[in-house]
Amino acid sequence: MxxxxxxxxxxxxxxxLAQPAMAASTLRIAMTAADIPTATGLPNNGFEGMRFxxxxxxxxxxxxxxxxxxxxxxxxxxLAETWEQAADDN
Amino acid sequence: MIWNLDRYFKNDSPQFEAPASAMSRARxxxxxxxxxxxxxxxxxxxxSAASYFPYMAVYLLFTSPTSFEKAGKDWNKVAGLPAAGxxxxxxxxxxPRERVELARNDDYWDTAKKAKVDNVVLMPIPxxxxxxxxLRSGQVDWIEVPPADGIPSLKxxxxxxxxxxxxxxxxxxxxxxxxxxxxxxxxxRQALNYCVDxxxxxxxxxxxxxxxxxxxxxxxxxxxxxxxxxxYDPAKGKAMLAEAGFTxxxxxxxxxxxxxxxxxxxxxxxxxxxxxxxxxxxxxxNVEFDVVEWQVLxxxxxxxxxxxxxKGAMALNISSPSSDTGIMARYFAAANFSPNGFNFEQWKDDxxxxxxxxxxESTDPKTIADATRTAHERLVDNPPWLYIVHDLNPRxxxxxxxxxxxxxxxxxxxxxxxxx
Numbered sequence: 001m002x003x004x005x006x007x008x009x010x011x012x013x014x015x016x017l018a019q020p021a022m023a024a025s026t027l028r029i030a031m032t033a034a035d036i037p038t039a040t041g042l043p044n045n046g047f048e049g050m051r052f053x054x055x056x057x058x059x060x061x062x063x064x065x066x067x068x069x070x071x072x073x074x075x076x077x078x079l080a081e082t083w084e085q086a087a088d089d090n
Numbered sequence: 091m092i093w094n095l096d097r098y099f100k101n102d103s104p105q106f107e108a109p110a111s112a113m114s115r116a117r118x119x120x121x122x123x124x125x126x127x128x129x130x131x132x133x134x135x136x137x138s139a140a141s142y143f144p145y146m147a148v149y150l151l152f153t154s155p156t157s158f159e160k161a162g163k164d165w166n167k168v169a170g171l172p173a174a175g176x177x178x179x180x181x182x183x184x185x186p187r188e189r190v191e192l193a194r195n196d197d198y199w200d201t202a203k204k205a206k207v208d209n210v211v212l213m214p215i216p217x218x219x220x221x222x223x224x225l226r227s228g229q230v231d232w233i234e235v236p237p238a239d240g241i242p243s244l245k246x247x248x249x250x251x252x253x254x255x256x257x258x259x260x261x262x263x264x265x266x267x268x269x270x271x272x273x274x275x276x277x278x279r280q281a282l283n284y285c286v287d288x289x290x291x292x293x294x295x296x297x298x299x300x301x302x303x304x305x306x307x308x309x310x311x312x313x314x315x316x317x318x319x320x321x322y323d324p325a326k327g328k329a330m331l332a333e334a335g336f337t338x339x340x341x342x343x344x345x346x347x348x349x350x351x352x353x354x355x356x357x358x359x360x361x362x363x364x365x366x367x368x369x370x371x372x373x374x375x376n377v378e379f380d381v382v383e384w385q386v387l388x389x390x391x392x393x394x395x396x397x398x399x400x401k402g403a404m405a406l407n408i409s410s411p412s413s414d415t416g417i418m419a420r421y422f423a424a425a426n427f428s429p430n431g432f433n434f435e436q437w438k439d440d441x442x443x444x445x446x447x448x449x450x451e452s453t454d455p456k457t458i459a460d461a462t463r464t465a466h467e468r469l470v471d472n473p474p475w476l477y478i479v480h481d482l483n484p485r486x487x488x489x490x491x492x493x494x495x496x497x498x499x500x501x502x503x504x505x506x507x508x509x510x
Contacts, residue, residue: 002091002132002147024208025509027491028230030215032351034383039169039184041153042098042110046388047411047500048234048353050149052212056192056504058151058175061091062144066495066503069254072413073499075144079091079152079176083144085453086133 002061002080091132094152095124105158107165116392117149119420119431139451141458145416152176178205178505189213206493206508216351216384225249225486231509232494235356236486238296244486253482254496257413259302260356261475262346262365262405267395267427267436271404272334272342279473281330283320285373290322291364291479299356299479304470305412307480314463316470320477324372331373343376344404352384354409354500356481362407365478391434406434409481411500415449415462422446422465422474437474 029052037049041058055063063078096103098114099121115121120136120143127133136143154174161167172181178198183191192210213230215221218237224230226247236244241251264273272278288301303320306313336342348362349355362379369375380401382390391408393399400406411417420426423446424438442465449461469475483496493506 002134025206026209026211027207027232027504027507027509028211028213030213030221030224030230030233032216032218032221032234032353032355033214034216034351034385035187035214036184036190036212038109039172039181039190040107040110040165041157041168041173041175042107042113042151044109044113044385044388046353046384050151051353051501053181053190054151055177055501056179056210057177057181058153058173059177060148060150060152062148064148064497064499064501066497066499066501067506069496069498071498072257073497073501075148078148 002083091152092124092126093155094150095121097153098150099124104163105155110165112392114150116426116431117420118146119423119426120146140416140419141450141453142414142416142419145414146420178203179210182209187214203505205505207504210504218351218357222486225488228488231491232485232487234485236484238294238298238357238360241296241298241484241486248489250487250489250491252485252487252494252496253298254498255300255307255480256483256496256498256500257307257411258354258409258481258483258500259305259412259475259477260299260354260361260407260409260479260481261302261477262407263391263434263475264437264473265395265400265404265406265435266474268400268404269396271395272336272344273404273435275334276472277330277334278336278342279476280318280471281327281334281373282369282375282476283318283473284323284327284330285369285375286320286365286476286478287322287368287372288479290368291361294360294364295357295479298482298484300482302477302480304466304477305418305475306466312459312462312466314467314470316467318471318473320470322372327373331375336375338374341374341376343378345378345380345402346405346407347380347382347387347390347400347403348407349384349387350381352387354411354481355384355407356409356479358407361478391432392429393434394429395436397429405476408434413499415446415458415465418462418465418469419446419450422469435474437472439468439472442468442472 033045037043037045037053043049043053059078061080062075065076097105098111122135122137124134157173179192182193190212194205221233222240225233366377421432426433445461445465449458
């Protein structure tokens with residue numbers, strides 16, 4: 001079971017597309033890919049695609065916890081606030 | 091939510107996106123059915139018990155139905171809009187082959203994780219020396235995978251080199267399923283694991299990798315106690331090859347499909363040239379290469395063992411994550427043979443299958459850990475891959491880049507980064 005808070009955020013993100021980007025602090029990254037990973041929300045080009053054109057823009061029910069260096073990255077809530085195995089389904 | 095799941099898993103839905111569906115089905119092979127329970131809850135049923143299901147669900151990304159409607163229900167046009175998601179950044183511009191521009195999503199729902207930079211520009215620069223030049227000339231602030239021989243001069247010039255151990259393997263996948271494959275014989279698969287001089291390869295990479303002697307790192311608590319301890323032992327490798335019928339008179343010869351660049355591929359050309367020379371000198375093995383684009387190689391991994399796309403290749407050099415048991419199941423379960431799943435090798439091991447079933451059905455951490463160790467021992471002793479190195483994820487950055495964290499993952503958290 002996944003509990004969500006997705007739909008509101010999706011609508012909001014769509015509404016914001018019209019705003020122009022302001023030139024201020026810009027981080028420029030050179031990827032190893034030969035082309036831009038696909039931009040429809042599930043990028044190709046393997047996990048480098050997911051690294052740069054996936055998670056920064058699009059999210060899943062659960063997300064990676066990438067804030068520390070000292071332990072294997074685990075999961076954290078994303079569009080789902082909580083998840084659990086259904087009690088009646090083992 | 092259901093709309094996005096239908097996009098991947100319901101072939102006759104208006105929003106079905108074939109390439110995204112193929113990737114998602116292979117990454118989430120256990121998806122059974124899903125239904126709305128109430129406005130805030132969705133129930134997903136898997137086709138078999140899977141304690142690791144959240145580690146598969148993490149690869150299903152959600153996109154806005156509004157973008158799809160605006161693009162006239164044509165995914166090819168959605169990319170140009172561009173598409174909207176819920177993440178900390180939004181795409182503002184896409185120039186194929188050249189660049190993508192992102193801007194901070196100021197209304198990001200997770201207010202604690204708003205991005206610090208205003209914009210991000212992503213550029214595809216497949217050639218390592220060209221990335222180095224772009225960094226040194228100030229065209230970019232951050233490069234993935236600098237060329238190993240450029241690292242000392244980058245450091246001397248004041249650039250930051252970041253590395254970090256993370257769950258990743260740079261292997262060759264054996265094509266076990268092909269009709270004439272020499273790798274049906276486990277002795278041949280083991281033998282090559284004794285022929286590789288991993289320390290010399292690590293030295294060639296200026297220490298930006300560590301030797302791989304299994305799917306997991308040797309120090310991983312779930313590595314287990316396999317019978318085979320792979321190390322550079324050409325005499326043992328040659329003896330095992332001879333037992334399997336390959337000698338100086340009748341040498342083992344095969345083709346490997348490799349990419350010239352790509353995600354996690356590190357520095358594939360010099361590394362594979364090293365492998366070719368190493369296997370020849372150490373064990374008399376003849377290797378030839380078929381060099382293709384990364385995306386072509388990824389598609390080859392989904393081909394059946396004798397498919398024309400493989401052009402007779404008996405191995406593929408595809409770097410891969412080794413982060414969790416969900417990934418382990420995806421790559422090695424017999425249920426996931428190509429062309430539908432990631433088990434390109436068509437490797438099947440009964441003891442591994444038993445251990446995988448145990449860990450999938452359990453919710454007890456100790457049972458899961460014990461079964462993971464058993465499963466991993468089989469991956470070492472009956473190797474589906476030639477284990478070569480674990481990448482250390484080297485990046486080079488200008489000192490203007492602050493706050494970067496090198497996580498134990500393929501992915502990075504761009505929201506933590508600021509520019510000074």
